[in-house]
Amino acid sequence: MNNTTMTTDPLLLYGERFESRLMLGTSRYPSPSVLIEAIEQSAPAMLTASLRRQTGSGGEASQSFWNLLRQVKVPVLPNTAGCHSVQEAITTAEMAREVFETDWIKLELIGDDYTLQPDTLNLPAAAAALIQSGFKVLPYTTDDLVLCQRLVDVGCQAVMPWAAPIGTGKGPINPHALRTLRERLDVPMIVDAGLGLPSHACQVMEWGYDGVLLNTAVALAQDPVRMAQAFAQAVLAGRTAFLAGTMQAQDNAQPSTPVLGTPFWHQA
Amino acid sequence: MPEQTIHVRINHAPHELPQGATLSDAITSVGIRPPFAAAVNLQFVPRTQYPLHVLQNGDQIELIAPITGG
Numbered sequence: 001m002n003n004t005t006m007t008t009d010p011l012l013l014y015g016e017r018f019e020s021r022l023m024l025g026t027s028r029y030p031s032p033s034v035l036i037e038a039i040e041q042s043a044p045a046m047l048t049a050s051l052r053r054q055t056g057s058g059g060e061a062s063q064s065f066w067n068l069l070r071q072v073k074v075p076v077l078p079n080t081a082g083c084h085s086v087q088e089a090i091t092t093a094e095m096a097r098e099v100f101e102t103d104w105i106k107l108e109l110i111g112d113d114y115t116l117q118p119d120t121l122n123l124p125a126a127a128a129a130l131i132q133s134g135f136k137v138l139p140y141t142t143d144d145l146v147l148c149q150r151l152v153d154v155g156c157q158a159v160m161p162w163a164a165p166i167g168t169g170k171g172p173i174n175p176h177a178l179r180t181l182r183e184r185l186d187v188p189m190i191v192d193a194g195l196g197l198p199s200h201a202c203q204v205m206e207w208g209y210d211g212v213l214l215n216t217a218v219a220l221a222q223d224p225v226r227m228a229q230a231f232a233q234a235v236l237a238g239r240t241a242f243l244a245g246t247m248q249a250q251d252n253a254q255p256s257t258p259v260l261g262t263p264f265w266h267q268a
Numbered sequence: 269m270p271e272q273t274i275h276v277r278i279n280h281a282p283h284e285l286p287q288g289a290t291l292s293d294a295i296t297s298v299g300i301r302p303p304f305a306a307a308v309n310l311q312f313v314p315r316t317q318y319p320l321h322v323l324q325n326g327d328q329i330e331l332i333a334p335i336t337g338g
Contacts, residue, residue, distance in 0.1 A: 025338030035336075050337025051305065053279040053330065059301055062333035066303055069334070079337050087310055094312035095305030095332055166338065193338075215338035 009243065011045060011211050013188055014136040014157045018045035021205070022235045023077065023190065025215020029224055032068055038218055038228035039072050046077040048106055048213065051096055077138065079106040084119070086126040093130055105130060106160070106192075106213075107139040116166045120147050128154035140192050143177040145184055152187050159185070160192035160213060163204065167216045169196025172204060182208045198227075198234030205238025206246060274325040291321040294329055304333040 011018040024044040029035040039047065049069065054062045069076055078096035083089040086109070093105045109126050111119030118141050130137045131154065139151050143161040151159050161181060164170035171194065172178050182189065191204045192213040201212045212235055221227035272287035278298055285293060291306060291313055306313045307330045313321050323329070 026336040027338045028336075048337050050335050051332040052335045054300060054304060054333035054335075059333060062304075062335055063301065065336055066334050081337055091307050091310055091312050092332075095307060098305045098312075098314060099303045099332075099334060 009239065011188065013138070016136075018075075019043075020045040020232070020235075021211035021239055022201075022232050023048065023192075023211060023213035024218065024228065025213070026065070027215055028219035030219075032064060034224050035219075036068060036072060037225045039074060041225050042218075042228035042232040044074060044232075045211070046104070047072070047074045048077045048079050048215065049100065050079050050081050051092060051099060075104070076100045076102055077104050077106050078102065079140075080108045082110065083108060084110055086122050086129065089126045090129055090133075093135055094133070097135070103134055103136050105135045105137055107137050118142055118162075120144060123147065124150045124154050127151055127156050131155040138190065138192075143174055143181055145177070145181050148181055148185055148189075152185060156187070158188040158190065158210075160190045162193040163191050163200060164194025166193045168194050169217055170194055171196055171200035175203075175207075178204065178209075179207050198230040201231055202234040202238035202241075205235055206241045208242050211235070274323060274327075276323055276325070276327045276329055278329045279331055280328075285323060289323050290319050291323060291329070292318040294323060295331065298331065300331050300333070304331050306331050 011021045020043050022042055022044045023046045024042060025048045026035060078100050080089045080092040083092055089107060089109050096105060097103060107127055107130065109119045109123050111117050120142055123139055123141060127137050127139050137156050138158055138160050139156055140160050141147055141151060148159045148161060163172045188210040190211040190213050191209050195201055195212060195214045196217045204212060218224050218228045218231060273284050274287055276283050276285060278294055283297060295318060309328050
């Protein structure tokens with residue numbers, strides 16, 4: 001996207017500069033070509049990817065995806081999706097670092113398979129271990145303020161609270177928690193998971209969030225390429241609005257047209 | 269005298285390998301192509317260690333490769 005705001009207002013994570021504030025997942029697209037076009041049209045800062053068991057003929061999809069990642073030349077953010085223990089997350093992160101040749105890791109530690117809610121009690125320990133091993137950890141977390149503070153305390157230079165459970169597309173289900181979190185923490189924060197509409201992305205950016213990470217809302221749109229564009233524009237609009245400073249909402253009507261000189265006015 | 273073997277699991281599937289087999293041998297036996305990464309018993313094994321990592325009976329080997337993700 002060619003926009004002045006994007007080039008003069010970079011996203012800074014762990015000291016690295018990103019021109020976009022949109023991070024895009026790579027799953028569930030109708031085809032690899034649609035994914036490529038969605039990437040080209042939305043110019044995301046990073047693409048999320050994962051690792052799964054592959055042997056023999058099952059490796060075709062993996063090879064194809066690997067070639068796609070090399071083609072698009074967007075930094076990869078590997079995830080630890082599906083990990084249920086600290087050790088699983090650490091080992092998966094180490095494996096991802098070797099495969100993708102990056103220290104970035106989206107830390108997912110699942111505590112409940114039904115809601116895919118993060119394991120809030122063990123997440124800080126996993127993050128701490130990974131940071132000690134040199135990873136740049138972006139933890140997927142709930143919107144719990146104290147948990148996010150603990151993640152910062154153990155060295156996370158950014159956190160990624162959910163808007164709603166993964167893949168639901170509900171948008172921010174607890175605006176108060178997200179806004180409180182934004183007010184209380186100074187680190188970069190990226191809303192990850194649960195966004196369904198560009199207006200959701202715009203909303204959290206207006207609240208001062210530093211970026212959004214989404215997948216399903218684009219991949220399952222009827223036209224994913226156009227939706228990727230829409231999200232990129234919404235993120236930019238929300239960010240620009242935040243920088244502009246929004247007006248204070250009023251309880252009572254305030255005429256925007258000057259009252260002085262109103263024609264046909266008369267004392268009631 | 270029959271060859272001594274060990275029984276391991278590779279991506280949860282049972283495999284029989286000769287005694288003294290290394291992680292390299294296990295990887296060759298399943299025909300996975302790079303890029304991938306390996307772990308044995310939930311511990312990451314760097315690729316430089318594959319030929320040196322001698323497997324034990326009952327080892328659980330994970331070989332994972334890039335896929336799409338959110």
